[in-house]
Amino acid sequence: MLRSIAARIAQALGLILAVMCLNFLLIHITPGDPATVIVGESGAGDPELLEEIRAQYGLDRPVIVQLASYVGRVATGDLGDSYFFNQSVTSLILQRLWPTVLLVGTALAFAVAAGTMVGVATARRPESPLSHGATVLALVGFSMPVFWTGIMLVILFASAWKLLPVQGWHDVNYGEGLLANVLDVGEHLVLPALTLGLIYLAQYSRLSRASMLEVLESDYVRTARAKGLNERRVVYKHALRNAVIPVVTVVGLQFGALLSGALLVETVFNWPGLGRLAFDSILRRDTSVLLGVLMVSSVMVIVANLLTDLLYTIIDPRIRLRERSNV
Amino acid sequence: MSDAMGRGEVAAADLPVAPGLGAGGDGGSGRPGRETLRLFVRNKAAVAGVVMLIGIVFMTVAGPRIYDNDPKDIVAIPLTGPGELAEARLGTDYLGRDVLAGVIGGGTTSMTVAAMAAAMVLVIGISIGALAGYYGGWLDSALMRFTEFFQVLPALLFAMVLVALFEPSMWTISFAIGVVAWPGIARITRAEFLRLRNLEFVRAARAVGATDWRIIRKVVFPNALPPLIVSATLIMGTAILFEAGLAFLGLGDPNTTSWGLMIGLNRGNFLTAWWSVTFPGLAIFFTVLSFSLIGDGLQDAYNPKLRGR
Numbered sequence: 158m159l160r161s162i163a164a165r166i167a168q169a170l171g172l173i174l175a176v177m178c179l180n181f182l183l184i185h186i187t188p189g190d191p192a193t194v195i196v197g198e199s200g201a202g203d204p205e206l207l208e209e210i211r212a213q214y215g216l217d218r219p220v221i222v223q224l225a226s227y228v229g230r231v232a233t234g235d236l237g238d239s240y241f242f243n244q245s246v247t248s249l250i251l252q253r254l255w256p257t258v259l260l261v262g263t264a265l266a267f268a269v270a271a272g273t274m275v276g277v278a279t280a281r282r283p284e285s286p287l288s289h290g291a292t293v294l295a296l297v298g299f300s301m302p303v304f305w306t307g308i309m310l311v312i313l314f315a316s317a318w319k320l321l322p323v324q325g326w327h328d329v330n331y332g333e334g335l336l337a338n339v340l341d342v343g344e345h346l347v348l349p350a351l352t353l354g355l356i357y358l359a360q361y362s363r364l365s366r367a368s369m370l371e372v373l374e375s376d377y378v379r380t381a382r383a384k385g386l387n388e389r390r391v392v393y394k395h396a397l398r399n400a401v402i403p404v405v406t407v408v409g410l411q412f413g414a415l416l417s418g419a420l421l422v423e424t425v426f427n428w429p430g431l432g433r434l435a436f437d438s439i440l441r442r443d444t445s446v447l448l449g450v451l452m453v454s455s456v457m458v459i460v461a462n463l464l465t466d467l468l469y470t471i472i473d474p475r476i477r478l479r480e481r482s483n484v
Numbered sequence: 485m486s487d488a489m490g491r492g493e494v495a496a497a498d499l500p501v502a503p504g505l506g507a508g509g510d511g512g513s514g515r516p517g518r519e520t521l522r523l524f525v526r527n528k529a530a531v532a533g534v535v536m537l538i539g540i541v542f543m544t545v546a547g548p549r550i551y552d553n554d555p556k557d558i559v560a561i562p563l564t565g566p567g568e569l570a571e572a573r574l575g576t577d578y579l580g581r582d583v584l585a586g587v588i589g590g591g592t593t594s595m596t597v598a599a600m601a602a603a604m605v606l607v608i609g610i611s612i613g614a615l616a617g618y619y620g621g622w623l624d625s626a627l628m629r630f631t632e633f634f635q636v637l638p639a640l641l642f643a644m645v646l647v648a649l650f651e652p653s654m655w656t657i658s659f660a661i662g663v664v665a666w667p668g669i670a671r672i673t674r675a676e677f678l679r680l681r682n683l684e685f686v687r688a689a690r691a692v693g694a695t696d697w698r699i700i701r702k703v704v705f706p707n708a709l710p711p712l713i714v715s716a717t718l719i720m721g722t723a724i725l726f727e728a729g730l731a732f733l734g735l736g737d738p739n740t741t742s743w744g745l746m747i748g749l750n751r752g753n754f755l756t757a758w759w760s761v762t763f764p765g766l767a768i769f770f771t772v773l774s775f776s777l778i779g780d781g782l783q784d785a786y787n788p789k790l791r792g793r
Contacts, residue, residue, distance in 0.1 A: 175633050187649040194649070296780070300721065300773035302728045305747060305765035312758050410635070417640030421729055425751075435641060436733055439648045451637070451645050458636045 162467070169463050174228065176455040180448050181227045191216055196240050197444040206240070236452060237445040241438070246449035249434065254453070256326060257430030261419050263346055264353035269408065271354075272361025273401060277392060279362065280369035280400075291362050298359030303418045307352040307425035314348060321347050324427045349426040353418050357411070361404050369400040402473055409465030413458045523785035530781020536774035540767075544591030553582040555589035555741040566759045575759040577750050583760055586746050587767050593742035594771065597658050598723035604662025605669055605719050610705075610712065612666070613673025618681055618700055628674070631667045639664040640729055647735040654737050661726045665719065672715055676708035710786040714779050721775035728768050743768045 187194045192210040210216075214223060230237075236246035279288035311323045326345045372378060373396055381391045420432030427433065431450050438446035524530055553571070558579055566575040566583070574584040616627040646660040680686060681704060689703045730736060731744030732751075743764040750760035 172633060172636055176637070179637075183645065183649060296773065296776055297769075300769050300776050302725055302732070302744070302747075302765060302768050302772075304729065304732050305761070305768065308747065308751070308754055308761050308765070312754060312762075315755055413636060413638040414640075416638045417729075420638075420641060420644075421732070424733065435644065439644065439734065442648075444649070447645055447648060451641055454638045454641055455636055458638060462636065 165463060165466060169459050172459050173456055176452060176459075177228050177231050178224065180231075180452055181224050183448065184444075185220070194444055195237060197438075197442045197446075231452065236449040239438075239443050239446045241441045241443045241446075246446050249446060250431065250449055250453050253429060253431050253434045256428055257416075257419055257423070257432065258457075259342075259346065260349055260353065260423065260428060260430060261415060263350040264357070264419070265408065265415065267350060267354040268357035268361055269404060272358045273365045273397075273404060275358070275362035276365025276367075276404075277369055277397060277400070280366045280373065281392065283366075283370065288366070291359075291366065295359035295363040298356045301356070302421075303352060303356060304421040304425050306355065307349070307422050310348050310352055311425065321345075323348060326428055345426075345428075349422050349428050352425075353415070353422045356418065357415065360407070360411075364407060365400055365404050368403045369396060372396045372400045375399075398472065402469075405465060405468060405472060409462050412461040412465075413454075416454055416458060520782075520785045524781050527781045527784060529777050530784070533774045533777025533781060536770055537778065540591060540771050540774065541595070543588055544595060547588035547591075551585065551588055553585035555581060555586040557581065557585075574763050575757065577746070577757065577760040578753045583746075583763055586741050587743070587763050590741045590743040590746060590764060591767065591771070593654065593737065593740045594724050594727055594744070594768070597654055597661070597727045597742075598720050600654070600658035601661035601665065601723040601726070602716060602719045604658065605666045605723070606712075606716055608662065609666040609669025610673050613670040613675075614677055614700055614705065614708075616670070617674035617677025618696070618704065620678070620681075624674075627670075631670050634664070635667045637664065640726065643726060643730060644733060644735060647730060652730075652735050652737055654740065657727060657730060657735070657737060660730070661723050665722060665726065669712070669715055669719065672711050673708060676711060677704055680704050680707055710782075714783045714786065717775055717779035717782060721772040721779070724768060724772050724775070 184191050184194050190207075191214070192207045195210055195214065196206060214227070216223065234247050236250070238245050239249055242249055275287075275291050279285065279291045282288060314321050315323045322345045326342055369392075373392075378391060378396050381395045382388075386395075419430065420435060422428065423430045423432035424436045431454060435447055435450045438444070438450070558581055562576055562578050564576050566573065568575070571582070574582075574587065577583055577586070612627050612631065616624040616631075643660040643664045646663065647656055650656045677700075686699060686703055689699050694703070727736075727742065728744030728747070731742045732748040734748055736742050736745040736748070746764040747761045750757065754761040
């Protein structure tokens with residue numbers, strides 16, 4: 158068990174190394190001088206700076222040496238500097254990481270919880286209006302561009318129902334103390350998280366409905382019913398545990414897509430996270446920041462996948478890490 | 485095989501996007517057989533999708549000939565609402581360009597980019613999936629590791645980086661979407677090839693001395709087609725959403741009009757001019773919806789047992 162966890166972690170580290178190599182490759186295959194690519198447009202006007210970058214990155218040395226020194230620097234947390242903000246990319250990203258994690262985490266929790274509930278409810282009554290409604294919602298949710306859904310919600314809440322804030326993550330003056338702080342962020346979080354969560358809610362409800370329908374036909378559920386257990390207990394205690402496995406699978410697989418969606422949602426709601434940072438660095442041609450965001454986001458996906466794998470062993474004792482890694 | 489692969493398989497059986505189940509009503513001969521076609525035509529939602537798509541394609545192709553406002557021309561006062569002016573029925577944007585002309589003209593970019601990207605996704609995905617599934621062994625492990633690597637990159641962000649590093653043009657945008665969106669297709673193709681490669685008729689072809697290339701192309705591939713046709717339809721929708729997302733972020737081809745670009749350009753004014761973002765968004769929505777409906781319909785027609793799941 159421990160050994161397989163170690164193997165799984167080693168695999169994740171391998172993927173992280175591969176992402177570093179990709180970043181390095183991107184700097185080098187882009188047309189133009191790698192030094193200009195690294196500093197972006199904001200720093201390219203300064204010949205001294207370019208010289209410094211060339212020396213720092215050893216751009217006159219063999220490519221393999223450059224790669225090794227690049228990987229070494231990234232591994233120690235040095236992602237270069239932003240010449241627009243005049244500070245290190247790592248510190249910039251650390252400032253923006255928490256809002257993104259908060260947004261993605263909230264949206265995911267909402268989508269999984271509500272999606273599974275809708276899925277189970279519709280599986281129990283497959284021909285009910287709610288069931289058909291959920292199918293339609295899944296299609297509609299998949300087909301709407303997430304940034305457009307966000308904009309529509311902003312229009313609605315900024316002009317018609319002025320219930321919730323639609324921009325940023327803090328009011329200018331939000332009062333003293335931790336509680337006021339949390340409440341204020343929470344209030345700002347509702348609409349972005351709802352926008353991002355809706356698509357996945359639709360998908361997860363459809364998925365858990367399908368797997369629930371299947372599980373409800375299985376022998377052990379029939380046995381449980383035959384023993385005379387009440388239906389609620391059969392559904393929520395016996396069937397749900399198996400029905401939720403495909404949802405966990407897809408959450409892991411889709412984490413990258415979820416993060417991508419968060420980038421778009423952040424730019425709509427001015428949410429000060431990684432997506433907003435990536436968008437701003439595109440406008441400013443601040444390449445080192447953009448590559449840093451790609452690096453950190455990929456690591457987030459890799460970590461999320463690792464956690465999903467570990468979660469499996471908790472939900473489903475039949476799936477042991479050892480077996481899974483030897484399949 | 486890695487654990488992530490195992491998960492891919494589970495998802496393939498459960499996701500609408502990835503029907504890893506083989507041939508359906510037509511006995512597995514790739515082309516939609518008569519039975520498949522009959523099931524498809526009886527499915528109202530799928531037919532609605534086809535009608536919708538025909539309407540959108542007609543609007544995109546014939547629209548500019550019938551409605552001769554150029555989407556890039558300034559035709560009236562900026563930010564006039566829909567219905568207020570005869571020359572711009574759906575209103576004007578922040579520069580005074582006709583929103584209706586943009587909705588009509590924007591489809592060309594979205595559809596062309598999506599089609600080119602989808603073609604690239606299919607070529608990369610099918611090649612890698614077929615090689616991995618047919619040959620197995622170390623090649624399979626290596627290719628699947630490669631696929632896994634592409635799956636951990638957040639697709640839109642990676643596409644953003646690619647387009648930002650190179651110049652945004654229709655080619656680079658299609659290329660970027662193609663590069664990030666293929667892993668799903670590779671997995672489905674691989675699963676199908678794995679399933680098929682040791683079946684009797686494939687072994688028979690091998691026994692009579694057919695080359696691997698011929699077996700892959702003429703024997704296995706046609707039988708792997710049904711799930712791939714479904715996925716190709718859904719990939720069109722995904723590619724349109726990608727193009728819209730990139731254009732919204734300002735990474736569209738600046739020389740063309742596209743739906744996503746219209747929304748992105750008007751992002752500063754949408755509170756005063758809801759029409760400038762609502763109508764292009766509806767166009768994206770209905771286009772993607774039509775592909776989703778068709779994809780779902782095809783899926784049900786190929787796999788009648790999965791109906792309604």
